[in-house]
Amino acid sequence: MRSPEELTVAFRAAGLKVTPQRQLLFRLLHNNSTHPTADSLFGVASGLMPGISLRTVYQTLTELAQMGEIQSIEVGTGSQRFDPNVSDHHHAVCDECGAVHDVYVKRTPELAGLHGFAVTDAHIVYRGVCADCAGDAR
């Protein structure tokens, strides 16, 4: 996604208002590679802006997703995750710690056998144990 400054301009240009809540979320999402859930973002946001509502977090995330600034992904962990990285990539989920890592694949396998299916998107979810969790014997 674009920088908070660029988003500020983009929002105004789109007739949307730039509120403190939105600006905070712009900042929390910028360069964020943790693939946060709405609730985890709400947790961090609440610490910095007591009183911000979970509803507002959801709404802002939905808007950003509709504008194409972030993507919403589903990796099987129960709740939606949001990703400011909108480049073409996939994800690896650690079954130990729940971390979601970005994965870049050379060539996504083509669909074979399913004649007539027009693919618009393909998403690979890897599951396993991440380096951090494997490294430590505990």
Add this chain to the structure above:
Amino acid sequence: MRSPEELTVAFRAAGLKVTPQRQLLFRLLHNNSTHPTADSLFGVASGLMPGISLRTVYQTLTELAQMGEIQSIEVGTGSQRFDPNVSDHHHAVCDECGAVHDVYVKRTPELAGLHGFAVTDAHIVYRGVCADCAGDAR
């Protein structure tokens, strides 16, 4: 998954009872390639056995999944789907009609770049429009 007859034996062998509800679900799942949700199965089951509860459907599906007879998959349609096909395969979801098709891929792309992540499973979800929906101009 195995046939209803085989499952009957397997359940008894595991100390589980073979009830009419379970037998019905065994039959509804056998050779079922629709990737049903618990609720859609419940709908069909209710027609054949009025009074069966959604709770029982969920419970039986969970048991079958734990026994490895079916798998539970998440393709981003909001609810879990159950698949008696436990072979190594992937899925294509039609954004028009919601149908979920099986996809067999020659070689699942290896994880590159994420050093130390031990992959235990990889699942590809393709999205697009299926042949049926594309073919008909309506």
Add this chain to the structure above:
DNA sequence: ATGCGTCTTCGCAATGATTGAGAACAAATA
């Protein structure tokens, strides 16, 4: 066939994630 112990079913409440609705509020602009 009957009895009994254990496993199951079912209804209902509870949970967790997300969305809907509307009153109170605040950003943008003149």
Add this chain to the structure above:
DNA sequence: TATTTGTTCTCAATCATTGCGAAGACGCAT
């Protein structure tokens, strides 16, 4: 500063799924 219009927040509602416990039924031993 006043006005307009979009935003935030609270609270209720929804959807999928799970927890709980009383009532019921399977299956084995008589």
